[in-house]
Amino acid sequence: MKILITGGAGFIGSAVVRRAVADGHEVVNLDALTYSANLENVEGVAGHPGYAFEQADICDQARVREIFARHRPDAVMHLAAESHNDRAIEGPLDFVRTNVVGTAVLLEAAREHWNGLPEPEKADFRFHHVSTDEVFGALGDEGDFTEETPYDPNSPYSASKAGADHLVRAWGRTYGLPVVITNCANNYGPFQFPEKLIPTVITRALEGKTIPVYGDGRQVRDWLHVDDHADALLLVLSKGRLGETYCIGGDSSKRNIEVIRMLCEHLDRLAPANTHHAEKITFVTDRPGHDFRYSIDDSKLRAELGWQAKMPLEAGLEDTVRWYVENRGWVERIRERGFHSERLGLVKAS
Numbered sequence: 001m002k003i004l005i006t007g008g009a010g011f012i013g014s015a016v017v018r019r020a021v022a023d024g025h026e027v028v029n030l031d032a033l034t035y036s037a038n039l040e041n042v043e044g045v046a047g048h049p050g051y052a053f054e055q056a057d058i059c060d061q062a063r064v065r066e067i068f069a070r071h072r073p074d075a076v077m078h079l080a081a082e083s084h085n086d087r088a089i090e091g092p093l094d095f096v097r098t099n100v101v102g103t104a105v106l107l108e109a110a111r112e113h114w115n116g117l118p119e120p121e122k123a124d125f126r127f128h129h130v131s132t133d134e135v136f137g138a139l140g141d142e143g144d145f146t147e148e149t150p151y152d153p154n155s156p157y158s159a160s161k162a163g164a165d166h167l168v169r170a171w172g173r174t175y176g177l178p179v180v181i182t183n184c185a186n187n188y189g190p191f192q193f194p195e196k197l198i199p200t201v202i203t204r205a206l207e208g209k210t211i212p213v214y215g216d217g218r219q220v221r222d223w224l225h226v227d228d229h230a231d232a233l234l235l236v237l238s239k240g241r242l243g244e245t246y247c248i249g250g251d252s253s254k255r256n257i258e259v260i261r262m263l264c265e266h267l268d269r270l271a272p273a274n275t276h277h278a279e280k281i282t283f284v285t286d287r288p289g290h291d292f293r294y295s296i297d298d299s300k301l302r303a304e305l306g307w308q309a310k311m312p313l314e315a316g317l318e319d320t321v322r323w324y325v326e327n328r329g330w331v332e333r334i335r336e337r338g339f340h341s342e343r344l345g346l347v348k349a350s
Helices: 011-022 039-045 061-071 085-090 092-115 156-175 197-206 226-239 256-270 299-305 313-326 328-336
Strands: 002-006 026-031 051-055 075-078 126-132 179-184 186-188 211-214 220-225 245-248 253-255 281-284
Touching: 002 011, 002 061, 011 026, 011 039, 011 226, 026 061, 039 051, 051 061, 061 092, 075 092, 075 226, 085 092, 085 156, 092 126, 092 156, 126 156, 126 226, 156 179, 179 226, 186 226, 186 313, 197 211, 197 256, 197 313, 197 328, 211 256, 220 226, 220 256, 220 313, 226 245, 226 299, 245 299, 253 256, 256 281, 256 313, 313 328
Parallel strands: 002 026, 002 075, 026 051, 075 126, 126 179, 179 245, 186 220, 211 281
Antiparallel strands: 220 253
């Protein structure tokens, strides 16, 4: 297929781009190159004859339509999004613009393109919207999210993603656009922008800074390695049932503090300091609307498409720590572009 991938210079998007090219697909990478995007993430495929890059804002209707008309994709994988909860608290309208308005613009461009396709290309077209488990809100001590869980978002970010999900379903039901949606667990792995939990812990530890932990660190997340996620996304794109939603989990639920201590153990081995890295853990004021627990039941995906996560959390965390230790230049170049973990004022500086 020729796949138009939005947000393909971001963390998850670049993993999908790399995997899609490796699998023999043609890829058009559409990315606005905002602060968290990085073309270094796709350097390994940039020279491939089946790869093309388009710098564009998904809210720019004319530009998006022109990209569809020129490249004529067989499918869309929509990953472009503002995704960091702390930034959403500080600037929610940016999230509404990109995640809601941008999705609507992309859906309309895809619908126009799809309506103009001849058969059998029209029958084979797919629009895959990549979402998050955060749209379901928070769980108590028991239970799991499933495809039937009611939406109950608690933050501007999760509300904007819920809005995008609803738009995708509406375009499918109203216009017949062939859509599929996935809702995933927390991703981790190489190339993740250093503002999310795991790369924040690693990069601050490597710099000898304190390791901030929101609240008491007892929040529970299901962790999914980004390469497993990329595999699942491409599988759903090609074989998922149209109009359906699939939850993608990592089968690796842990409290945040447990994950942080695991990271510190790997850092002690791979980047030893004068003291154990865990001694740098500092508990800070919790952020507003911080959901307590996420957990995904992905039995539908397993039963229908035969997928399951391959990367155990312990091995995946070790692999991730090693990547950041060996690629400090990647992080430093991000620093040179002006990013600092203390920028938002929501993480205490050391």
